[in-house]
Amino acid sequence: MSRFVETLVASARRNSGEGARGLITGEPAEPLFRSWAQVHDNALRMAGGLGEQLRPGAAVAILAADPGLIGPAVQAVWLGGGSVTMLHQPTPRTDLAHWAEDTLKVLKMIGARLVLLGPPFEQLAGVLEDNGIAYRDLAGLAATEAEPLPGPVEVGEDDTALLQLTSGSTADPKAVRITHRNLNANLRAMVTAAELDPERDVAVSWLPLFHDMGMVGCLTVPMAIGMTTVKITPSDFLAGPLVWPQLISKYRATVTAAPNFAYAVVGRRMARADEDFDLSSLRFTLNGAEPIDPAAAQAFTDAGARFGLTPDCMVCAFGMAEATLAVSFAPLRRGLGADVVDAEGLEKRHVAEPVDAEEPRARRFALLGHPLPGLEVDVVDDEGEELADRQVGRLRIRGEAVTPGYLTVDGPQEVQDADGWLDTGDEGYLAEGQVVICGRRKDVIIMGGRNIYPVDIERAACEVPGVRPGNAAAVRLEAGSRRERFAVVLESKQAGSEDAEKALRKEVVSRIVDAVGVRPAEVVVLPPGTLPKTPSGKLRRAATADLVPHR
Incomplete structure (x- = not known):
């Protein structure tokens, strides 16, 4: 066997x-x-x-x-x-x-x-x-x-x-x-x-089992090493997000995992909760599967502090199904690590130059740690030449956990090159050996010679009161043309009210201009539950772009 x-x-x-x-x-x-x-x-x-x-x-x-x-x-x-x-x-x-x-x-x-x-x-x-x-x-x-x-x-x-x-x-x-x-x-x-010990560790998870983090990380790993795991369904979580900290408290869980949006949702709920949770047992709180907003992750640990949550339990990670699940984990017991870099250097020169966090055009990215044992990560330019530390380019991975290929409707498709490297499709860099992801290469918006990352636009939009947190998408228009533009599509309960939508659009545009220095060509306001998403909850940008009116 x-x-x-x-x-x-x-x-x-x-x-x-x-x-x-x-x-x-x-x-x-x-x-x-x-x-x-x-x-x-x-x-x-x-x-x-x-x-x-x-x-x-x-x-x-x-x-x-x-x-x-x-x-x-x-x-x-x-x-x-x-x-x-x-x-x-x-x-x-x-x-x-x-x-x-x-x-x-x-x-x-x-x-x-x-x-x-x-x-x-x-x-x-x-x-x-x-x-x-x-x-x-x-x-x-x-x-x-x-x-x-x-x-x-x-x-x-x-x-x-x-x-x-x-x-x-x-x-x-x-x-x-x-x-x-x-x-x-x-x-x-x-x-x-993760220093997992089946005799000591207990996991709690609500993640869907059709997603790699739920199936591999929160069911297969505990099953294989003999670690107790508490599994509920995503619908249980969505019906009442505070069931997550309730179960962590009940079972004295030490390990859990979720995408960033879930920490943002539960962080806000815990901040005003009257319940008496006990989160002091948690030592490994994995944050991955989607772009990580350091501010949202920080808000979760801050809200959990009064319930005994230690700030150093948050572990930001990079993973993908093509690597089975995990590619890198941030160092344990150090808490949320962020790399603060100059926006102009990043966008125009493709270099991540560290700056003070108070700089007006600073960009903050989560540090995703060093590659796991048996995996390698490098960064190359468009010609395949390896780049130095803090130079932005295409991220590649190699190792025993990397898939040999896909099954597609047109038959099997290999994904590794002659040297075993797989192109992740992400743009990013290495910061003193730690992985940093700027965004998906196909989603980068190029304006005036600058590379603008959708996540920066989306975070700015979601700061506006009335915009549903985690439910804003920045999409390219006329991609690849000389006059590339972008639109923002967001969800709000104010959708349908002409005056409220007008005020919301104005504030969203203002926040985006302050954040990235460019204006969206369009801001589309939709009612809650309208944005196209994948079965695992990720934004479908191509489908979202179809919702922008042609003008």
Whole structure:
């Protein structure tokens, strides 16, 4: 068996009987604990119940919300030698016809002939039946009394373990192929960098399991090393964001992770909360998966201070599905680190020159740490020549955790060059060896010979009262032309009121001009819940640009 599967089996053997660690689900209503040994036994039964539908090399898709069903299901697939694909989940706002069209395209692309369907998505069985896709009821499979699989089947290190769907904005789907070797390398690197100790650490997570940070970081890693993890669903979090600190308090959690927007939301809620949380146990609070706003991260730790949260627990990170999950972690026990640089040098000369934080045109970026063990990061120019420290260019990664390629609708696609480097698509630099990301290269706005990063515009817009935090997008217009412009599309409860919108636009323009020295060609105000986003909550800039009126 692969080294990754060996870790799953070893974790199960260590965690049976008194003092066993495992998976806690059902919070906040009906908490249920299952040891990793019980999860493993359930997985063997589920694998046995799948019979000939699960065989080495089989691509199995899963559409379910309950982590208590998903946990043993993914392990069952791995024990049976198959690969797992977590399908993107429709929401109440999703057009089911479009979702079905996209999902069928995904299933064809990955060659899946089986879908494990769990609550609350059973009503989609008809869509699968109409299109000849076999499915199994996941809840029924979990209750099966079938003969268990005798043991893990043999798989190679370079066999596929996970097909992680990307969150791109294009119409055609793409899946990152993660091998057993990739998973083993990255999980061990994360354990080392985060100093995870399964006997001491407890994780709490609400992240979706169709996203790499939720699936790999907050389920697979605890399952593999035998660390207790408390898993709730994203809908539980969205229904009441303070459930997150409540569970951290209840279980004395030491580890958690989320994208920046969640820290911003919970930081504001905690600042005015009357509840008596106890966050003193947290030592590793990972912030990643989207651009990090140092001010929002600082606001979270400040709000948590009265509940015992230590400011040095925040760990900013750089990750991507193409690296399995994690590329770099900021140093532990140092708290939020930021690099303050001169805006003119960054935009015109592509050099990150340190300046005093009080400088009027200073730019502040989160320091994302050094590469994890087994990974390399470098920065190159457009000709592929390596750049020196603090020179801005294209970020590349290389190492054992890096995917060999994608599955696309047009077939497999390799992503590494002859020397093993993968172009991340990000623009950034190294600051004394720490990774700093300025933005996605395809989103950079070029005006008057300056490189202007959307994140700076969006932060300025979100400072305006009335703009929903984290819900502003700066998009390029006439990209690549001699007269490139940009627009800002934002959400506000003031949408629909002509006078309120006019005042809001005026203030947004003023803040943006103060921040970056250029004016948006247009400010579009939309009602809440309108901005196009990926299934994992990231802004879809290409789709957002389509909402800007042509003038």
